[in-house]
Amino acid sequence: xxxxxxxxxxxxxxxxxxxxxxxxxxxxxxxxxxxxxxxxxxxxxxxxxxxxxxxxxxxxxxxxxxxxxxxxxxxxxxxxxxxxxxxxxxxxxxxxxxxxxxxxxxxxxxxxxxxxxxxxxxxxxxxxxxxxxxxxxxxxxxxxxxxxxxxxxxxxxxxxxxxxxxxxxxxxxxxxxxxxxxxxxxxxxxxxxxxxxxxxxxxxxxxxxxxxxxxxxxxxxxxxxxxxxxxxxxxxxxxxxxxxxxxxxxxxxxxxxxxxxxxxxxxxxxxxxxxxxxxxxxxxxxxxxxxxxxxxxxxxxxxxxxxxxxxxxxxxxxxxxxxxxxxxxxxxxxxxxxxxxxxxxxxxxxxxxxxxxxxxxxxxxxxxxxxxxxxxxxxxxxxxxxxxxxxxxxxxxxxxxxxxxxxxxxx
Numbered sequence: 001x002x003x004x005x006x007x008x009x010x011x012x013x014x015x016x017x018x019x020x021x022x023x024x025x026x027x028x029x030x031x032x033x034x035x036x037x038x039x040x041x042x043x044x045x046x047x048x049x050x051x052x053x054x055x056x057x058x059x060x061x062x063x064x065x066x067x068x069x070x071x072x073x074x075x076x077x078x079x080x081x082x083x084x085x086x087x088x089x090x091x092x093x094x095x096x097x098x099x100x101x102x103x104x105x106x107x108x109x110x111x112x113x114x115x116x117x118x119x120x121x122x123x124x125x126x127x128x129x130x131x132x133x134x135x136x137x138x139x140x141x142x143x144x145x146x147x148x149x150x151x152x153x154x155x156x157x158x159x160x161x162x163x164x165x166x167x168x169x170x171x172x173x174x175x176x177x178x179x180x181x182x183x184x185x186x187x188x189x190x191x192x193x194x195x196x197x198x199x200x201x202x203x204x205x206x207x208x209x210x211x212x213x214x215x216x217x218x219x220x221x222x223x224x225x226x227x228x229x230x231x232x233x234x235x236x237x238x239x240x241x242x243x244x245x246x247x248x249x250x251x252x253x254x255x256x257x258x259x260x261x262x263x264x265x266x267x268x269x270x271x272x273x274x275x276x277x278x279x280x281x282x283x284x285x286x287x288x289x290x291x292x293x294x295x296x297x298x299x300x301x302x303x304x305x306x307x308x309x310x311x312x313x314x315x316x317x318x319x320x321x322x323x324x325x326x327x328x329x330x331x332x333x334x335x336x337x338x339x340x341x342x343x344x345x346x347x348x349x350x351x352x353x354x355x356x357x358x359x360x361x362x363x364x365x366x367x368x369x370x371x372x373x374x375x376x377x378x379x380x381x382x383x384x385x386x387x388x389x390x391x392x393x394x395x396x397x398x399x400x401x402x403x404x405x406x407x408x409x410x411x
Contacts, residue, residue, distance in 0.1 A: 001033045001383065002085060004111075006102035007093035008069070010039035010055065014276060015220070016303040017118050020182045021093060027183075027376035036085050038078065040069040040098060047077050056081055060097065073100040087111050089383045092153075093118060103152045110394065112386035114379075115153035117163060118182075118300055154386040157379070159301035162321035178382050181325065182301055183375025186367050189283045189310035202284050206247065206272055213244045213350050216289035216313070218282070218304045219296070221252030226318070229295035231261055231271065233339050237346055238270045244350065246293075249285050251276045286311035290356065291349055294318065295342070302326070309333075309367035314359035316345045326370075332362035 005025060009018055025035045034054070041048060041057035048057040058078055060069030082105055091114045092102035099115075106113040157178045158164050167173040187193060208214070215234075219225050230246060237244045248258070248271065255273065262271045277285060286292070292308035292315045299322040305315045309332065317323040319335040327333035334345040349356045 001088045001380075002036070003028060003033055003383065004036045004038060004082065004085065004087040004090045004102075004105075005093060006038045006090060006098050006105075008040050008071075008096060008098045009042075009094070010037055010057075011279075013042055014279060016182075016301075017093060019184065019279070019303055020118075023183060023185050023372045024376060024379065026185070027372040028380070030373075031376065031380075033380075034085075036082075036087070038082065038098060038101070040071050042069060047075075049081060058098070058101075071097045071101070073097050074104055075101065079105070083109065089114060089386055091116065091379075091383070107152075110390070112154040112383075112390035113152060114155045114157065114382055114386050116157040116159075117167070118159070154389050155382050157382060160322050160325045162325070163300045165321070178378075180375065180378045180382070181370060182303060183370045183372045184303055184306050184310070185372050186306070186310040186370060189286060189307050189367075190364075191287055191312050194283050194287050198284050199287055203288055206274070206288075208245070208288065209243070211243050213241070213291075214289045215244065215246045215291045215293050215316075215346065216249065216285060216308070217246065217293055218249045218277075218285065218307070219294065221248070221250050221255040221258060223254060224296065224298040225252075226295040226297065227254070227258055228261065229318075229339065229342075230293055231258060231265070231267070233343050233346075234267055234271055235265050236339070236343055238267070241347070241350060242270070244270065244346065246271045247274065247285070247289070248272065249274045249277050249282075282307065283311065286313050289313050291316055291346065293342070293346075294323075296320075299323070305333075306367055306370045309363035310370075312360040312364045314349065314356065314363050316342065316349075326366065328366075332359065332366045334359075 005021060007017070007021055009015060010021060011018055021037070025037065028035050037055040039055065039057055040060045045059040047059060049055070056078060058071045058075050060071035089112050090102050090106045092099045093116055103113060105111065153175065155178060156167070156173070156175050157180050158167065159180065159182045161179060164177055164179050167177055217227065217230055221227055227248065234246045259273055262268060286308055290313070292304070292313045294302065294304070295318045296302070297318055297320045299320065301322055305317065305323060305326055308315050315327060315333040317327060317333060317335055319337050323335065327335060329335045336342040336345055349359070
């Protein structure tokens with residue numbers, strides 16, 4: 001099968017979306033499929049095509065949202081290249097410029113379109129509106145999302161029940177919706193596959209002591225991730241347990257704000273900001289952690305949770321439907337609703353090493369159900385269904401045209 005993945009963001013940009021795209025591409029190629037990627041060029045204002053990797057990059061202008069760029073919705077120089085691929089199916093991963101381009105190409109060349117909805121855009125409106133016209137902007141996002149996901153996609157994929165409910169209960173989408181949790185290359189996070197020498201180097205770099213109990217957060221440093229929650233709780237945790245340290249891996253618009261907050265609370269010795277970490281370095285950060293924590297309530301799934309579990313690291317998360325689909329509370333992770341609940345969970349795991357080991361082992365078992373092969377198999381089933389649906393639509397269209405012609409002649 002010849003598959004086209006269309007997305008606003010791709011490597012070298014670092015995000016959960018990019019991780020899932022790379023994983024899906026590799027998993028599909030392992031099964032013998034040809035996978036092409038169409039994305040925005042984050043490094044220059046040029047059209048670039050990597051023949052070996054089959055990645056076409058389209059120039060665009062910066063949006064002001066992290067490193068993303070907005071491209072033309074119909075970049076003509078890219079059309080001929082894409083047409084030469086003779087795609088069997090298009091899989092769009094974003095809703096806006098590149099997503100619209102995917103829709104136009106699919107319609108023009110009669111290619112079935114599968115769309116995965118990754119992001120709760122309503123939670124990101126403030127980056128553009130800065131607090132103004134927020135209600136009307138959310139309505140606009142809802143309209144555009146419903147139009148793209150319901151009217152134009154042959155099949156729709158969402159990662160969790162939370163997202164499914166958004167479309168069915170709030171947006172009233174009638175389209176068939178496939179719930180497929182996004183997978184990852186879980187094997188690369190297994191502790192037996194991580195070089196212990198590199199772990200020693202990383203611990204020295206971060207000036208960690210053997211007695212330190214490490215809480216890890218990985219993600220964008222933006223308001224929607226609620227990192228402020230973790231910093232506030234850290235103030236209480238170190239009062240009685242000074243060797244509990246919070247490591248924050250990532251970058252974003254609020255990084256300086258969180259660093260200042262840390263300084264104002266006099267927590268510089270217990271909170272470490274690493275900045276961005278390269279994709280290949282991430283398994284090492286998980287392996288130095290005792291606990292993975294997040295207070296975000298804006299996730300559609302949260303791939304970092306799966307990465308942590310694959311690393312034998314127990315996730316401690318804000319109670320949210322996106323996480324409840326992956327975490328069984330008190331079995332392979334702990335869910336909390338407020339600062340007190342979070343702090344009690346950390347104390348519990350700190351004071352009970354045997355219980356921590358039990359959680360870690362259960363987390364690893366759960367993570368193995370999110371393998372890239374299993375994910376690719378389920379997505380392929382959706383591709384085949386989309387292709388079949390499109391073929392049936394085409395046959396129905398031909399029959400309809402013939403019927404109209406006969407009716408016209410009989411008049």
